[in-house]
Amino acid sequence: MNDLDLEKLRTPLAMPAHPEGFRSGFACFVGRPNVGKSTLMNALVGQKVAITSQRPQTTRRTVRGIVHRPDAQLIVVDTPGLHKPRTLLGERLDSLVRSTLVEVDVIGFCVPAGEPIGRGDTYIAGELAAQTNTPVVALVTKTDAASEEQVAEQLLAVERLGEWSDIVPVSAETGQRLDVATDVLCGHLPEGPPLYPEQDRTDEPEEILVGELVREAALEGVRDELPHSIAVVVDEMESRDTAADEPEMIDIYASLYVERPSQKAIVIGGKGSRLRDVGARARQHIEALLGCRVFLDLRVRVAKDWQRDPKKLRKLGLDQQT
Numbered sequence: 001m002n003d004l005d006l007e008k009l010r011t012p013l014a015m016p017a018h019p020e021g022f023r024s025g026f027a028c029f030v031g032r033p034n035v036g037k038s039t040l041m042n043a044l045v046g047q048k049v050a051i052t053s054q055r056p057q058t059t060r061r062t063v064r065g066i067v068h069r070p071d072a073q074l075i076v077v078d079t080p081g082l083h084k085p086r087t088l089l090g091e092r093l094d095s096l097v098r099s100t101l102v103e104v105d106v107i108g109f110c111v112p113a114g115e116p117i118g119r120g121d122t123y124i125a126g127e128l129a130a131q132t133n134t135p136v137v138a139l140v141t142k143t144d145a146a147s148e149e150q151v152a153e154q155l156l157a158v159e160r161l162g163e164w165s166d167i168v169p170v171s172a173e174t175g176q177r178l179d180v181a182t183d184v185l186c187g188h189l190p191e192g193p194p195l196y197p198e199q200d201r202t203d204e205p206e207e208i209l210v211g212e213l214v215r216e217a218a219l220e221g222v223r224d225e226l227p228h229s230i231a232v233v234v235d236e237m238e239s240r241d242t243a244a245d246e247p248e249m250i251d252i253y254a255s256l257y258v259e260r261p262s263q264k265a266i267v268i269g270g271k272g273s274r275l276r277d278v279g280a281r282a283r284q285h286i287e288a289l290l291g292c293r294v295f296l297d298l299r300v301r302v303a304k305d306w307q308r309d310p311k312k313l314r315k316l317g318l319d320q321q322t
């Protein structure tokens with residue numbers, strides 16, 4: 001469902017004339033979980049196309065966000081954070097990242113400015129060293145959350161980690177040096193026409209974006225292992241028949257899957273209070289995304305140990321390798 005064959009996407013559109021020297025192509029951000037990859041992609045695209053949270057490993061799919069510039073079109077593929085796999089879901093995520101790495105024109109290796117380089121970063125730097133044909137730009141993220149001194153030290157530490165085409169410190173939060181990052185990434189793209197129409201910010205289907213917004217709302221405030229146990233499937237999404245003078249309205253029915261009945265109780269909350277909050281938060285974001293009123297019906301269902309079961313992963317749309 002989330003086609004990774006980027007070669008297929010390189011077919012140029014029948015676009016109006018583009019300036020000579022126009023560049024287009026794909027970039028992919030990699031890094032440990034929670035280093036700010038999705039937030040950076042959203043900031044570069046200028047719209048929320050990937051969900052984010054304080055929890056590591058929020059991103060489960062590769063998401064494509066599109067950055068438009070007068071001289072280039074950069075398609076950013078956001079990937080789940082690389083880590084040592086512990087579950088089948090973890091393994092699938094890792095191989096998903098690896099298969100994406102070999103297909104892009106430039107890789108952005110994200111390391112947060114304010115955290116010491118750890119084993120996770122070294123492990124990924126080692127993986128990247130094997131990608132000899134693809135330029136790697138090191139992006140030192142979250143510079144707003146670190147002191148100037150820390151940023152300077154981190155730049156030196158990152159330099160020592162491997163061979164990078166460039167090292168750019170950025171803050172998705174304040175927008176600092178995002179233009180430099182885009183410039184540098186675009187500089188590595190091949191010359192070619194735009195691949196997407198100018199108004200497109202993502203090629204994710206709306207249903208997927210809606211499901212992700214529900215998951216994001218459900219992740220807020222939950223503790224421990226629960227975040228990784230929640231998956232969302234949009235079961236139905238349909239425009240309601242409204243009178244000509246009434247505003248457009250879309251009915252959405254979605255299921256939130258958890259792994260155990262005890263988790264179901266947590267997600268629903270006392271007298272359904274938590275689920276109501278999740279629904280209200282998600283509805284707000286979905287209405288902003290779709291630009292119309294939304295009726296949102298959420299059900300919580302148990303799919304026992306879905307993270308370890310290939311059949312269930314497939315049903316939840318998380319088995320992207322087969």
Ligand SMILES: Nc1nc2c(ncn2[C@@H]2O[C@H](COP(=O)(O)OP(=O)(O)OP(=O)(O)O)[C@@H](O)[C@H]2O)c(=O)[nH]1
Nearest residue numbers: 034035036037038039052056057058059081172173
């Ligand atoms: N202060 C600050 N916080 C940031 C910045 N970018 C991201 N964050 C925060 O860092 C956390 C993780 O951000 P994400 O974008 O979800 O990180 P990720 O690397 O995509 O995470 P995974 O999906 O786990 O791989 C969130 O709480 C963000 O708000 C930044 O530039 N400055």
